[in-house]
Amino acid sequence: xxxxxxxxxxxxxxxxxxxxxxxxxxxxxxxxxxxxxxxxxxxxxxxxxxxxxxxxxxxxxxxxxxxxxxxxxxxxxxxxxxxxxxxxxxxxxxxxxxxxxxxxxxxxxxxxxxxxxxxxxxxxxxxxxxxx
Numbered sequence: 001x002x003x004x005x006x007x008x009x010x011x012x013x014x015x016x017x018x019x020x021x022x023x024x025x026x027x028x029x030x031x032x033x034x035x036x037x038x039x040x041x042x043x044x045x046x047x048x049x050x051x052x053x054x055x056x057x058x059x060x061x062x063x064x065x066x067x068x069x070x071x072x073x074x075x076x077x078x079x080x081x082x083x084x085x086x087x088x089x090x091x092x093x094x095x096x097x098x099x100x101x102x103x104x105x106x107x108x109x110x111x112x113x114x115x116x117x118x119x120x121x122x123x124x125x126x127x128x129x130x131x132x
Contacts, residue, residue: 009126022096044114
C-alpha cells in the first residue's frame with residue numbers, strides 16, 4: 001500500500017528554518033519525480049517545487065525560490081524540504097506528492113482551480129506556522 005508519511009512541521013519565528021521530511025513506502029520511490037505543494041489558510045493549493053528521479057533537476061515556484069531547497073535520498077526513500085528565511089506568508093499545510101508518471105516534471109498535481117489532481121498520490125500534510 002502506497003504511503004507518504006510527513007513530519008517536521010511546527011511553529012517558527014520569521015527568518016527561521018524548518019526541515020520537512022516525507023517517508024515513502026509501497027512503491028518504487030527512486031522511479032518517480034516528487035513534488036511539494038502547500039495550502040495556506042482559506043486559499044487554494046499552491047505548487048512549490050519538484051525534483052527529478054535522480055535529483056539532478058529541481059524546479060521552484062517564484063514564491064519560494066532561493067529560500068527553499070528540495071532534496072531526496074533514494075536509498076532511504078525520503079523526500080526533504082529545507083525551508084530557510086521563513087516568512088509569515090509561508091504559513092500553510094505542506095504536502096508531499098508523488099508524480100502520476102515517473103519522469104513527469106510538470107505541475108499537474110494541482111488543477112487549474114487550485115484543487116488536487118486525483119491521479120497523483122498525496123501525503124497527509126504537515127502544518128507549518130510562521131509567526132512572531
